[in-house]
Amino acid sequence: MKNILIIGATGQIGSELTMRLRKEYGGDNVVAGYIRGAEPKGELLESGPSAEVDITNPTQIAEAVDKYNVDTIYNLAALLSAVAEAKPQLAWKIGVGGLYNCLEISREKKCALFTPSSIGSFGPDTPADKTPQDTIQRPQTIYGVTKVTGEMLSDYYARRFGVDTRSVRFPGLISYVAPPGGGTTDYAVDIYYSAVKGEEFKCPLKPGTFMDMMYMPDALRAAIEIMEADPARLKHRNSFNIASMSFDPEIIYNKIREYIPDFRMTYELDPLRQKIADSWPNSLDDTCAREEWDWHPEYDLDAMTRDMISHLRQKFGIPAPAAIHHQAPSLEPAF
């Protein structure tokens, strides 16, 4: 029986992963760890226990692990790439200091530990297309630096202390539930909100900027499946490339227009996000994840677009337009 603590349970991934894990393992067995000011509400609050767990406070983590007999920690605390550039010291404190706290507590209390890495762990020297599992990682963002450090530190704890650390490199994650904040890939979420609300979208990245993206249900399944994988099959641990789709702004815009033909997009470039995106790969090769724990994505761009539009319409109470029927011209005389 798993007893799980999620650190960052009210964030972009955490708010959905907590609910998904509660369905899988039972509400009482999944503790939603939150920081002050981001308390769980509604279904997240009511469906299981919660505890204030600031990742920079090892005592709080240890107390929650003891109180709830936790054997598995999902560490989802992070500042996303663009925000991290504005607060690099805090990004390091959370990304590396926080991970160190999780690793030490996992070592002492024998917990398994999941900490996501990212396409942001790569840099401009990395092969950009079909980026291999094991390749050059020299990121130029503080976000990427914390992710590469986290991958290496987690592998060290696995080798040196036998801590069961595992991880995937998430692409940009797209969801209609919790809005993301401060990421470079977030335009691919914002664009759906504008399209459904009937607003023009100002794209911060230029045409031809390709990045890997993934629909949230696939990402949640990856986070669960990697922790359930047979350790005897794992040649890698921290961290697996996973992929499902790669597109640039033009491709997602044209896909949305297949369903919302009036939708309009213009470009208003954000130099920081453009620079970050240009330093990240165009598409990852996820062969190792497929071979070592049977990873496979279920959503492509078309399936994701249909699902996003339909859920966002429900969320904002916007009815789907009636199907347009082209009427045959009447043969009856007009008088």
Ligand code: SER
């Ligand atoms: N979605 C993240 C970001 O854009 C990358 O993992 O910062």
